[in-house]
Amino acid sequence: MSAVAWIAVGSLVVWVWLLLGQGFFWRTDQRLPDRADPGRWPSVAVIVPARDEAGVLPASLPSLLAQDYPGDAEIILVDDCSADGTGDLARAMSVRHGGLPLTVVTPGEPEPGWTGKLWALRHGIALARRRKPEFLLLTDADIAHEPDSLRELVAAAGPTGEKGFDLVSQMARLRVTSTWERLVVPAFVYFFGQLYPFRRVNREKSRTVAAAGGCVLLRAGAAERAGIPDSIRQAVIDDVSLARAVRRSGGRIWLGLADRVDSVRPYPGLGDLWRMVSRSAYAQLRHSPALLLGTVLGLGLVYVAPPVTLVTGLLAGDASAAWAGGAAWAVMAGTYMPMLGYYRQSLWLAPLLPFTAVLYLLMTVDSAVQHHRGRGAAWKGRTYPRPEAAPES
Template identity: 50%
Template sequence: MLVLATLSLLVWLVLAFAHGRFWQGGPMLGPVPKSVRPVAGTWPAVCVVVPARDEAETIEDSIGSLLAQDYPGPYGVVLVDDRSGDGTGTLARALASPHLHVVEGAEPPAGWSGKLWAVAQGTAEVTRLMPDEPGAPDNTYILLADADIIHEPAHVATLVNKALRDDLDMVSEMVELNTASRAERALVPAFVYFFQLLYPFARVNRRDSKVAAAAGGTILIRRSALARIGGIESLRGALIDDVTLAQRVKRSGGAIWLGHSLLARSVRPYPHPADIWRMVARTAYVQLRHSPLLLLGTVLGMVLVWLVPPVAALFGEGWARLAGALAWAIATITFLPTLRRFELVPFWALLLPAVAAFYTLATIGSAVDHHRGRGVVWKQRAYRERTSPRS
């Protein structure tokens, strides 16, 4: 216990003070005054691509918020109805806007994940609507957005302004997530916290860092940057497509930015712990590259970082108890900025070890599902990750 508690404390000192300040609230992307935006006539063209499969509950609000954007440049929305069985496409067409183009999605070919195939069809439609002019500078951005996101009217303009002001090839945001249910309040903030632990935003945003990540809810990408990595085709089969996209854009020399959104929120509910379990288990083992050794290392690491401190603090003696208490205190304090982001009381930070145990078990469950041949199931479609071409 003495050795484990000491080691856990050392790990937490490194994480807190030498790991890209992952625990801080992170950069926020909110509306900017119109005076600092590009003047009318200089705004680039933007086309939003929304893949949607069985999203009847949210599609009208989501697409409606995109059609209501206060964007002064050329603008359009492409919805790819990914063979929905609940009338998603019909509901979208009823919005009847000249800026909306609904594409009937085809069944994904072998080697494609369903969502990425829908995105590929959407970007092909963008090319048809906004063809490249030979010799002309690239002046088009594509916004990849999930079908459960509600956008404030200034959202698209704020994303584009960020890209132009900082000369970025890609701007991505962690949108506000639902915390309506008790399960969401207990478990969802930790999802964001763990994501920041894996991919510290400060390191993602440094051009000299190899760390790259994106959050799939909203990703604005320069069309030339997407073409440079081989288009969506280069991601074919990737199940963690947002992070893969960011890694390839950065590896190709592109500048990326990842932060938190103040202008977009997800309305997808996760009312029960089982819903969040399935969300985590869907891709957790993919993140570990389906490696039993990486899984073992992850589980041991989670035990050392999250479970040893409270056990040592409550049941240890002498230095073991003190080291465990200090490590537990550091972990609790680092979680507070994330809780403030969700406007939750500090009490929830005390449950972080139990929440970490939940995520650890869900990761083990993801591996069990994979080795039992279940693969990944999402929106009533099952598929397994295949190796995709490198950019």
């Protein structure tokens, strides 16, 4: 066989393994586990870190204020030095909408060694602990919840002990409206699931650990045992770091896709999506040039090789290359279809996944370039030159 044919066969072998051996990552059936009325509903503190979020709060905060929860619950919004009146807007909305009690606090600029979000969470959790809630719901300012969201999360966590979960996290359904959002957003969740297969995350004592930071229900006792958030204070990828800390301390975790929890943050242009991905992509690779090189080669073999070898084989009359490349591309597209279905997008987008993968590859390379220029992870006017992806201790 030709070299092109061997590359095509290699890609096909990888895709068959991904299809069957990577925790069935492509399936979208990991939703909230079985739920039952706990009888006595535990107290919950909802903690919302917010920096310059006046643009999205009107679409998200009312959904938290309106939670239909049978037990005691309160909201603590941590205004992280916003310059757009986020805190004042939150207070005004609480007066206008009523519902759960809201407290707004402002901790000041982060101390050295802390990322902004975790600094905000530190102050929100510290305030909540004075009131001794049994659960903490950590949710981002751009996340909207259906009225029964908190009730369903607490019911899914179950009782304290071996049968309950210490962390229940749902990956919010991201906004998919613009052309670029349709092309990039479902792939973002697809790639996340490929890296952290939800089924593996949800196995007892699995080495695969992850969470989705937009919606994390955490037992207060588990947070204390894991040293949250101090133990992960430098983490840029804070959700995965949080899950690792909880798992290391003996906690049980669950991660799945959300049905009734949605992000309202718009990413209308490619630049907006580019910044979202590139700010933490290199941190995910632990700032390792070797891992970056491996990622570039791996993405090339897995996502770029199938269409390239198919076209090359057809043009050169190389039947083996064309057949293997086409088969690999078909398997790739087939695994992407469930995610497109979850996002209610046309299945005709599935064959475009190689193009989207190239975009993500360029975003990752750009993330590494920015890091080595000393710009590191940048978000909301803050830059973290040398952040840690997920501290091991």
